[in-house]
Amino acid sequence: GQNIDQPTEMTATEGAIVQINCTYQTSGFNGLFWYQQHAGEAPTFLSYNVLDGLEEKGRFSSFLSRSKGYSYLLLKELQMKDSASYLCAADVGNTPLVFGKGTRLSVIA
Amino acid sequence: ETGVTQTPRHLVMGMTNKKSLKCEQHLGHNAMYWYKQSAKKPLELMFVYSLEERVENNSVPSRFSPECPNSSHLFLHLHTLQPEDSALYLCASSQDGGFSEAFFGQGTRLTVV
Numbered sequence: 001g002q003n004i005d006q007p008t009e010m011t012a013t014e015g016a017i018v019q020i021n022c023t024y025q026t027s028g029f030n031g032l033f034w035y036q037q038h039a040g041e042a043p044t045f046l047s048y049n050v051l052d053g054l055e056e057k058g059r060f061s062s063f064l065s066r067s068k069g070y071s072y073l074l075l076k077e078l079q080m081k082d083s084a085s086y087l088c089a090a091d092v093g094n095t096p097l098v099f100g101k102g103t104r105l106s107v108i109a
Numbered sequence: 110e111t112g113v114t115q116t117p118r119h120l121v122m123g124m125t126n127k128k129s130l131k132c133e134q135h136l137g138h139n140a141m142y143w144y145k146q147s148a149k150k151p152l153e154l155m156f157v158y159s160l161e162e163r164v165e166n167n168s169v170p171s172r173f174s175p176e177c178p179n180s181s182h183l184f185l186h187l188h189t190l191q192p193e194d195s196a197l198y199l200c201a202s203s204q205d206g207g208f209s210e211a212f213f214g215q216g217t218r219l220t221v222v
Contacts, residue, residue, distance in 0.1 A: 004151070033210070042113070042199060042213035043152075087152070096142055096203075097211060099152035 002026045004100035006088050011106045012078055020073045020103045022088030032071045033097060034062050035087040043087055046073070075105075083107045112136045115200050115214035122190065123222055130185040130217045132200030138212070139205055141183040143175060146197040146216070158183060159205070190221045 003025045012018040024032070031050040035043035049055055049064035049071060061074040073086055085104045089097040113134045122128050134141060143155040155169045158177040172194075174186040183200055200214040 008149070035213075040216075040218070042215045044213070045210050048210060089152075096154055096157055101149060101151045 002092060002098045004088055004090060004098055006100045006103045008101065009104045011108060014078055014080060014107055014109050016078050017074065017076050018078060018105065020086050020105065022071045022100060024069050024090045026090050026092045026098060028093040030091040030093055032064055033089040033091065034073045035089060037085045037087060037102065078107050080107050113200060113202055113212050113214035115217050117217055118215060119218045121220045121222060124190060127188040129187065130198055132183040132214055134181055134202040136202055136212060138202040139180060140203045141177060142201045142211065143185050144199040144201060146199055192221050195219055195221045
């Protein structure tokens with residue numbers, strides 16, 4: 001079976017750092033996506049990790065550990081506009097992405 | 110512009126109505142998808158079309174009927190829906206049938222009354 005777990009909700013303060021975790025148990029695995037989705041809008045691509053380690057892209061970084069079935073998205077210098085849902089999705093091969101339920105992040109002043 | 114356009118953005122329909130959702134992608138992709146997003150649930154894959162052939166149908170009720178006339182257009186025909194079908198319906202496309210990054214449309218917010 002395919003299972004993706006991530007926290008339902010998180011709250012963090014403007015200017016702070018927040019880490020959103022994602023664990024996965026899948027039959028087959030090529031890599032892990034992170035998407036950002038603002039309320040009422042389409043998901044937009046943030047990152048795709050294939051190899052273990054941390055990949056940094058501006059204020060956002062994504063980490064993957066294949067052996068542990070674990071990933072996280074790190075957001076630095078939080079801004080109010082970062083309030084959104086963050087979706088973790090596994091690329092399991094010849095079928096479309098398997099999505100988690102998403103983590104709703106609220107950034108407060 | 111996202112490259113994937115969905116219409117309408119919002120739709121309210123009665124349980125006896127027939128309506129269609131439309132999706133168009135301008136990215137030259139070969140695969141298109143319909144997803145359903147309900148509150149507090151994962152994105153649920155409904156249908157996959159690759160090179161205009163349906164390759165996956167995840168046990169979706171027959172009241173949802175997809176159509177893919179060409180690689181750029183995808184429709185979801187709706188009839189005799191139930192209130193629990195109210196959700197955000199997202200269209201997505203990708204270069205191939207699963208490995209590459211998916212690009213999403215803005216979604217259609219459907220309310221069944």
